[in-house]
Amino acid sequence: MIKININKYSYENKIPVIKNINISLKEGQITTLIGASGCGKSTLLRVLMGMETGAHGNIFYNQNEFNFNHWNSKQTLFSMVPQTPLLFPWKNIIENIKLAISKKKEIQENKTKNEIALNALKIVQMDEHALKFPDEISLGMAQRVAFARALVLDTKAILLDEPFASLDAHTRRILQEWLLLKIKETSKYAILVTHDVREALLLSKEINVLSGVPAEVYKTYTSDDILHENKNLEEDILSILGRNIN
Numbered sequence: 094m095i096k097i098n099i100n101k102y103s104y105e106n107k108i109p110v111i112k113n114i115n116i117s118l119k120e121g122q123i124t125t126l127i128g129a130s131g132c133g134k135s136t137l138l139r140v141l142m143g144m145e146t147g148a149h150g151n152i153f154y155n156q157n158e159f160n161f162n163h164w165n166s167k168q169t170l171f172s173m174v175p176q177t178p179l180l181f182p183w184k185n186i187i188e189n190i191k192l193a194i195s196k197k198k199e200i201q202e203n204k205t206k207n208e209i210a211l212n213a214l215k216i217v218q219m220d221e222h223a224l225k226f227p228d229e230i231s232l233g234m235a236q237r238v239a240f241a242r243a244l245v246l247d248t249k250a251i252l253l254d255e256p257f258a259s260l261d262a263h264t265r266r267i268l269q270e271w272l273l274l275k276i277k278e279t280s281k282y283a284i285l286v287t288h289d290v291r292e293a294l295l296l297s298k299e300i301n302v303l304s305g306v307p308a309e310v311y312k313t314y315t316s317d318d319i320l321h322e323n324k325n326l327e328e329d330i331l332s333i334l335g336r337n338i339n
């Protein structure tokens with residue numbers, strides 16, 4: 094299990110954007126953060142990536158405690174799949190993946206970067222398109238490449254920042270099912286950030302509903318709540334989001 098506690102984070106010592114976030118991640122499962130626009134979801138992911146420093150709190154993984162005081166972008170616990178794939182347009186698909194592969198990984202696996210990249214593209218069923226350029230593939234395919242790029246970074250957890258937001262409803266549905274399977278197959282831990290309550294219910298084992306700024310966990314739904322749908326969860330979550338809690 095990965096346990097994340099962020100007691101507080103503020104940009105440039107102004108009012109806190111994140112407060113009292115305690116979430117847990119389980120292997121092969123997706124934990125979701127859902128909250129209104131601007132409540133601090135992307136900031137939270139950036140803190141975990143080490144792109145924003147100065148948060149107060151800690152992370153527990155494998156009996157180790159990591160303090161945010163010593164957290165930076167060189168951390169190896171988290172990688173991110175952003176809202177848009179952010180591929181270099183002048184490099185083909187396999188070259189885009191190879192850029193993310195370290196020399197250390199090449200030595201450890203005793204494989205060339207090409208072999209490692211091709212293997213990751215196989216996992217996301219994009220190996221047949223390895224030599225295409227980003228403008229020759231669809232957005233859904235590009236998001237799968239972004240997922241492969243996160244895989245070769247070999248982090249324990251993948252942070253998914255609204256990865257399906259820019260896709261049409263049909264492609265989104267296919268990729269949602271696909272993602273669920275891949276997280277299970279690769280035994281990754283995952284955090285999904287979304288606005289979409291149905292997406293949260295479809296993919297998550299745990300849903301954390303965030304309040305408005307500062308982002309704070311207002312309510313947590315466990316896998317039991319989600320599985321049994323004993324309450325009308327969709328309505329429940331929507332009504333919390335609609336209250337614009339501050």
Ligand SMILES: Nc1ncnc2c1ncn2[C@@H]1O[C@H](COP(=O)(O)OP(=O)(O)OP(=O)(O)O)[C@@H](O)[C@H]1O
Pocket residue numbers: 104110128129130131132133134135136137306
């Ligand atoms: N670099 C920054 N400096 C100062 N404040 C920032 C910075 N980035 C974001 N903020 C503020 O922090 C708050 C949270 O922003 P954030 O982008 O994390 O929200 P979000 O929940 O991801 O929004 P959305 O769902 O619309 O992407 C907002 O009030 C925003 O204005």
